[in-house]
Amino acid sequence: MKSVLSGVQPTGDLHIGNYFGAVQNWLKLQEQYECRFCVVDYHSMTMPYKPSQLRENTWKMVFYLLACGVKPETLFIQSLVPEHTELNWILSCVSSYGELTRMTQFKDKADQLREVDGDAFISVGLFGYPVLQAADILIYHADYVPVGKDQEQHLELSRNIAQRFNNQFGKEYFVAPQPLFTETPKILSTADPARKMSKSLGEKHYINLFGEEERIRKQVKSAVTDTGENNSGEMSSGVKNLFEIIRACGAMEAHDSLMTDYTNGSLRYSDLKEATANALLELINPFRLRLAELNADKRNVKEQIQDSSAVIRQRAQRTMKEVRELTGLGSLRG
Numbered sequence: 001m002k003s004v005l006s007g008v009q010p011t012g013d014l015h016i017g018n019y020f021g022a023v024q025n026w027l028k029l030q031e032q033y034e035c036r037f038c039v040v041d042y043h044s045m046t047m048p049y050k051p052s053q054l055r056e057n058t059w060k061m062v063f064y065l066l067a068c069g070v071k072p073e074t075l076f077i078q079s080l081v082p083e084h085t086e087l088n089w090i091l092s093c094v095s096s097y098g099e100l101t102r103m104t105q106f107k108d109k110a111d112q113l114r115e116v117d118g119d120a121f122i123s124v125g126l127f128g129y130p131v132l133q134a135a136d137i138l139i140y141h142a143d144y145v146p147v148g149k150d151q152e153q154h155l156e157l158s159r160n161i162a163q164r165f166n167n168q169f170g171k172e173y174f175v176a177p178q179p180l181f182t183e184t185p186k187i188l189s190t191a192d193p194a195r196k197m198s199k200s201l202g203e204k205h206y207i208n209l210f211g212e213e214e215r216i217r218k219q220v221k222s223a224v225t226d227t228g229e230n231n232s233g234e235m236s237s238g239v240k241n242l243f244e245i246i247r248a249c250g251a252m253e254a255h256d257s258l259m260t261d262y263t264n265g266s267l268r269y270s271d272l273k274e275a276t277a278n279a280l281l282e283l284i285n286p287f288r289l290r291l292a293e294l295n296a297d298k299r300n301v302k303e304q305i306q307d308s309s310a311v312i313r314q315r316a317q318r319t320m321k322e323v324r325e326l327t328g329l330g331s332l333r334g
């Protein structure tokens with residue numbers, strides 16, 4: 001069976017853009033492939049953070065993903081498999097400084113830090129972020145990585161690193177991972193529909209999947225619909241976004257009937273918003289119930305993920321044994 005690897009940063013909240021853009025797809029992939037999904041806490045150390053918050057957010061993300069229906073045996077915490085960092089080091093020795101300086105996410109994040117403070121501290125960790133990502137993927141010899149546009153460049157780098165390693169160490173050892181492009185709904189910020197929904201834009205911009213019902217309704221109600229950007233008669237991006245959310249929730253009946261109203265010129269935005277909130281809540285409610293169940297059994301759930309991480313770690317350890325052999329490092333016993 002072909003294998004898939006993907007990762008998500010423990011950002012603290014899971015918003016509907018993350019859900020429709022990634023998690024919903026994982027739920028399908030786990031039925032077809034040998035999947036490993038990783039909460040990448042090492043990666044979160046590349047931007048300023050608080051230690052206690054990182055641990056809390058890591059577990060929060062684990063619980064959210066389980067509540068959405070990710071299978072526990074596919075899910076693990078990156079730092080519970082410390083072999084990722086060992087491979088990161090080895091791969092950094094077959095990555096070039098020049099290619100890393102061309103990574104647009106590094107440039108964006110460094111700019112983001114400098115915007116706040118001109119002399120901001122930019123770590124080598126942030127620079128090497130994509131090499132650690134390559135280690136996440138290559139250590140399991142993953143065949144496929146589901147990617148969005150923003151991660152395409154990093155995946156290309158992973159392929160180059162795999163090939164360079166193979167050339168240097170004389171063996172087709174690593175699999176060059178293929179991108180798995182899946183059409184996923186692109187959800188835009190509800191406060192600024194010119195931009196993709198993202199946590200880093202600020203609280204107004206994203207809808208938390210596990211937020212309070214009242215808050216979700218309020219946020220949808222205040223979503224920007226007409227920005228005055230167009231007088232061409234085209235549907236504005238804010239309105240399109242709400243239709244997209246309804247469609248992504250699978251509420252096609254509501255979607256189609258509102259679309260007919262739109263075509264007839266009789267659509268009321270208040271109706272569109274109400275339908276959007278209803279569709280979202282209908283999708284989310286079962287997740288919420290499951291989250292409550294998981295929270296009632298916290299210790300057990302944590303143990304389960306520690307166990308799944310330990311099982312997944314064995315695969316990573318096997319790779320590292322072979323990599324140490326190939327690269328001339330002092331080999332371990334056993």
Ligand code: TRP
Nearest residue numbers: 005006007008009040133136145
């Ligand atoms: N960089 C990815 C992101 O920001 C997260 C990630 C880390 C990842 N390791 C990965 C994604 C491995 C896919 C495969 O979204």
